[in-house]
Amino acid sequence: MKSVHLLWQCVLILLISNIAIQADEPPNIVYIVADDLGWKDVGFHGAQDIKTPNLDKLAAGGVRLEQFYAQSLCTQSRAAIMTGRYPWRYGLQTIVIPSKGTYGLAFDERTLPEILRDTGYQTSMIGKWHLGHADRNFWPRQRGFDYHYGAVLGEIDYFTHDAHGVVDWQRDNKALKEEGYVTELLGADAVKLITNYDEKKPLFLYLAFTAPHAPYQAPAKYVDRFKNIEDETRRTYAGMVSCLDDQIGEVIKALEKKGMMDNTLIVFHSDNGGTRDARLTGEGTVKTVPCDNGPLKGGKGTLFEGGTRVPAFCYWPGKIKAGTECNELMHVVDILPTFASLAGASTDKCKALDGLNVWPAIQAGKDSGREEIVYNIEPFRGAVRQGDWKLIWTTLLPGKVELYNIASDPNETKNVAADQPELVAKLKGRIEALAQESVKPLFFGAASEAVFSGVFGPAPIPTDEGSATSEP
Ligand SMILES: [Ca+2]
Numbered sequence: 050m051k052s053v054h055l056l057w058q059c060v061l062i063l064l065i066s067n068i069a070i071q072a073d074e075p076p077n078i079v080y081i082v083a084d085d086l087g088w089k090d091v092g093f094h095g096a097q098d099i100k101t102p103n104l105d106k107l108a109a110g111g112v113r114l115e116q117f118y119a120q121s122l123c124t125q126s127r128a129a130i131m132t133g134r135y136p137w138r139y140g141l142q143t144i145v146i147p148s149k150g151t152y153g154l155a156f157d158e159r160t161l162p163e164i165l166r167d168t169g170y171q172t173s174m175i176g177k178w179h180l181g182h183a184d185r186n187f188w189p190r191q192r193g194f195d196y197h198y199g200a201v202l203g204e205i206d207y208f209t210h211d212a213h214g215v216v217d218w219q220r221d222n223k224a225l226k227e228e229g230y231v232t233e234l235l236g237a238d239a240v241k242l243i244t245n246y247d248e249k250k251p252l253f254l255y256l257a258f259t260a261p262h263a264p265y266q267a268p269a270k271y272v273d274r275f276k277n278i279e280d281e282t283r284r285t286y287a288g289m290v291s292c293l294d295d296q297i298g299e300v301i302k303a304l305e306k307k308g309m310m311d312n313t314l315i316v317f318h319s320d321n322g323g324t325r326d327a328r329l330t331g332e333g334t335v336k337t338v339p340c341d342n343g344p345l346k347g348g349k350g351t352l353f354e355g356g357t358r359v360p361a362f363c364y365w366p367g368k369i370k371a372g373t374e375c376n377e378l379m380h381v382v383d384i385l386p387t388f389a390s391l392a393g394a395s396t397d398k399c400k401a402l403d404g405l406n407v408w409p410a411i412q413a414g415k416d417s418g419r420e421e422i423v424y425n426i427e428p429f430r431g432a433v434r435q436g437d438w439k440l441i442w443t444t445l446l447p448g449k450v451e452l453y454n455i456a457s458d459p460n461e462t463k464n465v466a467a468d469q470p471e472l473v474a475k476l477k478g479r480i481e482a483l484a485q486e487s488v489k490p491l492f493f494g495a496a497s498e499a500v501f502s503g504v505f506g507p508a509p510i511p512t513d514e515g516s517a518t519s520e521p
Contacts, residue, residue: 182217
């Protein structure tokens with residue numbers, strides 16, 4: 050009898066230890082980033098004309114992150130995601146890498162996929178990179194991804210896959226000629242990858258859609274869903290968002306079909322706010338700006354909330370409570386340490402991280418530990434938020450200082466800088482101290498090179514027949 054009892058004890062111990070191993074099993078991570086999606090351009094933030102049923106279902110089934118910040122432009126956010134460090138630390142804080150730019154993410158920065166790959170993940174990237182294209186060493190396959198399909202530039206035509214006549218469409222470093230609409234191609238590739246997935250390793254999939262960034266293009270079948278929208282650009286944009294939503298729905302179906310959902314964390318957010326300035330809609334021109342950031346002030350490229358606070362959620366049934374809302378401060382630099390923590394990966398080889406592991410806040414609504422958001426530090430402007438207080442300092446003459454209480458005035462309508470000189474001095478001091486730690490934007494070098502190669506060329510003096518002669 051005693052031996053039977055002992056046997057049961059052994060079985061019980063084995064079962065418990067097996068459960069413990071399963072609980073600690075590194076999850077698959079499907080990390081979906083939209084490009085220039087407005088705060089209010091998703092159903093779960095109240096969009097009336099655009100329908101996003103798949104995103105809404107995921108947001109409702111998980112936790113909405115309502116104070117999740119990104120940088121205000123593409124390259125900057127993607128750099129922060131890849132490094133866990135603010136982009137002003139390595140020169141990517143100003144504008145984006147332009148198509149003629151020859152620079153990229155510094156090679157001494159350790160990247161998120163490198164960290165995950167070193168701990169046993171298969172690392173795949175499908176979509177837009179925008180962290181350097183002129184040298185192939187900047188490309189995703191050389192920066193930690195086992196697989197890449199998509200574009201390396203910041204903006205390509207959705208049908209021809211080119212920018213300024215140069216096709217930017219690759220699979221694993223090899224140029225690819227394909228027919229198709231970019232959002233559908235990226236979604237289909239993600240579905241294929243998941244369907245054929247080798248389950249021996251946990252999967253990290255970074256699915257970086259180019260939608261709904263300019264140029265505003267969508268197949269007629271998506272645009273036709275929004276015949277009720279009068280404005281042509283908004284109608285096309287709605288079609289782009291709808292296609293994005295459909296493709297995310299297909300990815301979820303593929304994960305379900307493969308039986309991966311129980312152990313897969315899905316994270317979704319936009320890389321910056323929606324554009325509110327026609328000059329920032331991309332390299333083309335549009336009559337109207339189609340994005341809607343709702344009540345938030347400003348948009349892409351600005352340091353206001355509309356440029357930096359983005360729609361975001363996490364979804365993992367069984368691990369994250371459905372229908373919850375998190376108002377803890379978070380920033381895209383937190384992605385790297387949070388994923389590393391879930392993966393059981395070490396960040397020891399990284400430079401000093403700005404990001405924090407915010408998983409306890411996401412999963413259990415605990416304090417995120419983040420008391421400060423640094424919106425950006427540039428030679429001509431900077432902004433920080435500490436607690437509820439946000440200071441935006443424009444240092445270009447004439448300079449401007451704006452102080453807002455984001456808790457009581459989230460839409461930045463009342464500048465109270467004049468009423469709070471001590472707080473202004475403290476936050477200005479913080480910005481100045483961070484500026485001392487920052488490096489010069491790489492964009493300045495590229496821009497001056499482009500300008501000077503142009504302005505010191507031959508002068509465009511008219512020499513046609515109507516010009517003056519040497520005769521008096
Ligand atoms: Ca963007």
